[in-house]
Amino acid sequence: MHNLLTNEEKRVSVYQPTERPTDPKTVTPDTPLEDLNLNWREVDLPERERTKHVHRLHPYLGKFIPQLVEIFLRKYFRPGQMVLDPFCGSGTTLVQANELGINAVGYDISGFNVLLCRAKTAKYDIQKARKEVLDILRKTDAERKKAYGNRQLTFWEEEASALTFETKDEYLLNWYAPRALTELLIYRHYIKDYEYQDLLKIILSRSARSARLTTHFDLDFPKKPQREPYWCYKHSRICQPTTEAFKFLCRYSYDTISRIEEFARIRTDARVEIFHEDSRTADFPPVHGVITSPPYVGLIDYHEQHAYAYHLLGLEDRREDEIGAASKGTSQRAKQEYQEDIAEVFRRVNESLLPGGRVIVVAADTANLYDSIAEQAGFRVEGVINRHVNRRTGRRSSEFFESVFIWRKD
Incomplete structure (x- = not known):
């Protein structure tokens, strides 16, 4: 010593x-x-x-x-x-x-x-990873449109309970608007069909973080769900609670593809x-x-x-x-x-x-x-x-x- x-x-x-x-x-x-x-x-x-x-x-x-x-x-x-x-x-x-x-x-x-x-x-086949990330996005989009079409729903339209993709998890039911939760559950349902499941789970998790019922300026440790319009200190205006998740799934899917492609160019075999x-x-x-x-x-x-x-x-x-x-x-x-x-x-x-x-x-x-x-x-x-x-x-x-x-x- x-x-x-x-x-x-x-x-x-x-x-x-x-x-x-x-x-x-x-x-x-x-x-x-x-x-x-x-x-x-x-x-x-x-x-x-x-x-x-x-x-x-x-x-x-x-x-x-x-x-x-x-x-x-x-x-x-x-x-x-x-x-x-x-x-x-x-x-x-x-x-x-x-x-x-x-x-x-x-x-x-x-x-x-x-x-x-x-x-x-992970070491990815970049072409295959890109194909999988975009394919699950396409399937999720098709499935959500069966339920909602192109209509814009407010948080208070409780239509998710009639869909196949449901959960009894109290945390999820409390922290997500019905449409947002349904879109996340649809995406989760299809992950099992792909090879790069860890990567898809990270895209889903990142999207779930942004789609929660929380204010835009407090994504780290929100204390309670935000269900009413609120004054947003980040945007200096009145903002609405998040009601959908698919836009985040799209955004982070393309960002993820870009990032793993960038790392693949310098990744070694260590x-x-x-x-x-x-x-x-x-x-x-x-x-x-x-x-x-x-x-x-x-x-x-x-x-x-x-x-x-x-x-x-x-x-x-x-x-x-x-x-x-x-x-x-x-x-x-x-x-x-x-x-x-x-x-x-x-x-x-x-x-x-x-x-x-x-x-x-x-x-x-x-x-x-x-x-x-x-x-x-x-x-x-x-x-x-x-x-x-x-x-x-x-x-x-x-x-x-x-x-x-x-x-x-x-």
């Missing part, structure tokens, strides 16, 4: 970066840590670059940007080596590793996260494996290093974030096993439990890590838990880079700081 850094060592290890933000493509194994500037502004790193190709296949709160991952992949890994992400989330590490020809393995407790990662990293397991008990394979961003203590309920997908797709719900869930709060007891759980994950990581391997951990450590976690897991702290995040979307729109911890196994 290694000792913690002294206060003086900590001050030295928090690097003061150079003025210009680092271009990930310029990083090599010889790039000094103290030369890395991870403080990108919007002008330095526009949203279209942070959400390139499959990185925006589906909205996801709490993910780190691919450029941050790319920097540490280029510095510490070589093509053919293996990187592990024990909290793989939306798959950023897995996707970026594949771009660089680095094998990757990911674990996550969330069934939706595993589905999303598999859809992002292996990607994803497991739906609890990293506190998983047996990790031998790996050369780790790049991960663990859940923050008391911030996000990851299952609840995608509740619509769990109900619509029948995914296994393991929310009780989430580490640091918002529902558990931020009390001292919650922080202690979080620290113990994260340390257990990294103890298991240490067992699988080859000698000399690095562990890169991105975390907003406001409770100062990670020095102790490193010690408990048996790692030596090589450095800490404080990163200023001054542009975020979604729930966290204000600026904040996060730390990039660099640990080493000797």
Whole structure:
């Protein structure tokens, strides 16, 4: 077990970066840590670059940007080596590793996260994928027209109950207008007829997120269905609740085709494996290093974030096993439990890590838990880079700081 850094060592290890933000493509194994500037502004790193190709296949709160991952992949890994992400989330590490020809393995407790990662990293026959995405859209359109024709229905016209495509799921009945729900259920019905089912499920989930009875300005964590016209802070006008889903199925189908085509042009044959397991008990394979961003203590309920997908797709719900869930709060007891759980994950990581391997951990450590976690897991702290995040979307729109911890196994 290694000792913690002294206060003086900590001050030295928090690097003061150079003025210009680092271009990930310029990083090599010889790039000094103290030369890395991870403080990108919007002008330095526009949203279209942070959400390139499959990185925006589906909205996801709490993910780190691919450029941050790319920097540490280029510095510490070589093509053919293996990187592990024990909290793989939306798959950023897995996707970026594949771009660089680095094998990757990911674990996550969330069934939706595993589905999303598999859809992002799969190797597609692009022509076949395009055909399937457009064919299920055509079938859905034909079936919905049998029920509604081209009529525009209001939310209050309850005609869906007479259709074949029904559900008894209370969540779905509560959060969707009848027509929107019927269109989603029609699409879901046909998914079984195709090979690329994970991809179609992600299109369905993304559409379901947008088609819920919620305000346009609160898609992340709406508290109750919006059934009446409302003042929309996003559009600065009175908006109506969403009553249909097919327009979203169309929009996201074409966007998905474009994104998987873009990724296919740069995708390598490096292996990607994803497991739906609890990293506190998983047996990790031998790996050369780790790049991960663990859940923050008391911030996000990851299952609840995608509740619509769990109900619509029948995914296994393991929310009780989430580490640091918002529902558990931020009390001292919650922080202690979080620290113990994260340390257990990294103890298991240490067992699988080859000698000399690095562990890169991105975390907003406001409770100062990670020095102790490193010690408990048996790692030596090589450095800490404080990163200023001054542009975020979604729930966290204000600026904040996060730390990039660099640990080493000797």
